[in-house]
Amino acid sequence: MPIIEVRSLSKVYRPNTGAPPVEALRDVSFSVEAGEFVAIVGPSGCGKSTLLEIIAGLQSPTAGEVVVLGKPVQGPRTEVGIVFQEDSTFPWLSTLENVKFGLKARGVPPAVQETLAKEVIQLVGLQGFEHHYPRELSGGMRQRVAIARTLVLRPQILLMDEPFGALDAQTRIVLGNELLRIWQEIQATILFVTHDLLEALRLADRVILMTRRPGQIKRIVETAAPRPREQTPVASAKTAELANMLWEELRQEVV
Amino acid sequence: MKARILVLRWLTVLAFLLVLEVLPRAGLVRPSTLEPVSVILVRLGEILFSGTIPSPYFARAGTPTLASHLSATLGSILVSYAGAVLIGTPAGVLLWRFPVLARILNPYLVVYYALPIFALYPLFILLFGIGFLPIVLLGFLFAVVVVIVNTALGLRRVDEEIYPKVGRSLGLRPVQMYLSIYLPGAAPFVFSGWKLAFVYSTISVIASEFLISVRGLGHVIDRSYRNFETANMYAAIILVIGGVMLANSVLTWIERRLYTRVE
Structure with missing residues (x-):
């Protein structure tokens, strides 16, 4: 049984300013198996973020439904964690306090908070920066803090909304490799939204290609490269071939 | 260099x-x-050390001590300022929480901002006489708006950030959202409002004391001026300016600490 099932999902925004309604998603269906790494690629504004937020329970769909772990999604769930594109670390908290944030909210005893947080900080490579504030960290490190804050809650499903979108090319590759390592270590399911075709092909088992707005699924491809993988700036010949083929399709969607 | x-x-x-x-x-x-600066400074020292203002006028009026004036001014500032903070902050929260309220009241708030409340002082004398009450009310009215507006602004700024969404995704309950996200997120803006309110209530209290008081540093400045006691007047002015600068630097220090954590 798939861990995430998206069934004929549609989303229409009706602004209360009287502006015409915006159709963000139209009849989107797919499913993700437990332990899979799936990437969603599409042009800007194709409703990728909306899709992810509906799966996370942060928005409700206009039609259709999402079933996670056999239960329909009605709001944020403890089994599902989400990492956002923009810097979402709390600037008034140190790295350690940021990572502990969700644990504290769930009433985990302080001693356990400390142990779990330290473990995850080690996992994302932030040891030595526990007492730094976000303003003292680089963009890449802040995103590590945000990932750690989500991971520490041990979600079975990790939703990532262009998590490396605001970072420079080198940092993206480094963090991509780290993400693969972390994914293998925590055995979670990852749904990863990006507009970077190569990034999607390098990281994911399957890539879902979306059309421009209203977002529909155009194509789903298996990358089928062996694991473990190491990302390099230039993709392998096979990946390059796949990328060129998908680019032909994506090109028609980019406006 | x-x-x-x-x-x-x-x-x-x-x-x-x-x-x-x-x-x-x-x-x-x-x-x-x-008067020469040296004379003024010597007079200021004299007043501070002896605790009395060397003036036949204040001796006759029965308020020769510095303490009687200082306590009047500080009392008025503290009460009007505390009122502005304690009433203005929750009012700002309501304004943010109920956007309809904000839309209804916005034109009034904008006009109120520009209104020189102090021009209404004759009305306040008619209604409340001369003394503590009208001074505190004027100080409060002068200071409360900036607290309301800044509190609502700070909370709205948090809403424009991604933090509330993060909070919901981490499963925070409404009380936790307020205490762990909105409170620390809006704190720098709210505090800026509090700081400005202190300045406003001080200005209003000193100015009111010129006109509708028989005690206070503002009253000392006004009476010394009328009685040609120039050294006393400047000594009182220096006391007021020095006190405000001290309070302001303390508030600025706290404010900077709040902001550096956020920026």
Whole structure:
């Protein structure tokens, strides 16, 4: 049984300013198996973020439904964690306090908070920066803090909304490799939204290609490269071939 | 370079004080307008050490002690300021929480901002007489708006950030959202409002004391001026300015600490 099932999902925004309604998603269906790494690629504004937020329970769909772990999604769930594109670390908290944030909210005893947080900080490579504030960290490190804050809650499903979108090319590759390592270590399911075709092909088992707005699924491809993988700036010949083929399709969607 | 600028900065202050010293001594400015700086400073020291204002007027009025005036001014500032913070902050929260309220009240708030409340002082004398109550009310009315507006602004700023979404995704309950996200997120803006409110209530209290009081540092400045006790007047002015600068630097220090954590 798939861990995430998206069934004929549609989303229409009706602004209360009287502006015409915006159709963000139209009849989107797919499913993700437990332990899979799936990437969603599409042009800007194709409703990728909306899709992810509906799966996370942060928005409700206009039609259709999402079933996670056999239960329909009605709001944020403890089994599902989400990492956002923009810097979402709390600037008034140190790295350690940021990572502990969700644990504290769930009433985990302080001693356990400390142990779990330290473990995850080690996992994302932030040891030595526990007492730094976000303003003292680089963009890449802040995103590590945000990932750690989500991971520490041990979600079975990790939703990532262009998590490396605001970072420079080198940092993206480094963090991509780290993400693969972390994914293998925590055995979670990852749904990863990006507009970077190569990034999607390098990281994911399957890539879902979306059309421009209203977002529909155009194509789903298996990358089928062996694991473990190491990302390099230039993709392998096979990946390059796949990328060129998908680019032909994506090109028609980019406006 | 830095040291030289510092030296030059203090030299300008010294030069300015020297001019103020020389002008009255050379007879270029009348003593009723300006006493030499040295005379004023000696008078200020005298007042601070003896605790009384050397003036026949205040002796006759029964308020010769500095403490009687200082306590009146500080009391009025504290009560009007506390009122502005304690009423303005929750009012700002309501304004943010209920956007309809904000839309209804917005034109009034904008007008109120521009309104010189102090011009209504005759009305306040008619309604409340002379003394503590009208002064505190004017100070409160003068200071409360900036607290309301800044509190609502700070909370709205948090809403524009991604933090509330993060909070929901981490499963925070509504109370936790307020305490762990909105409170720390809005704190710098709310505090800026509190700081401005302190300045506003101080301005209003001192100015009110010129007109509708028989005690207070503002009253001392006004009476000394009318009685040609120029040294007393400047001593009181220095006390007011010094006190406000001290309070302001403490508030600015706290504010900077709040902001550096956020920026």
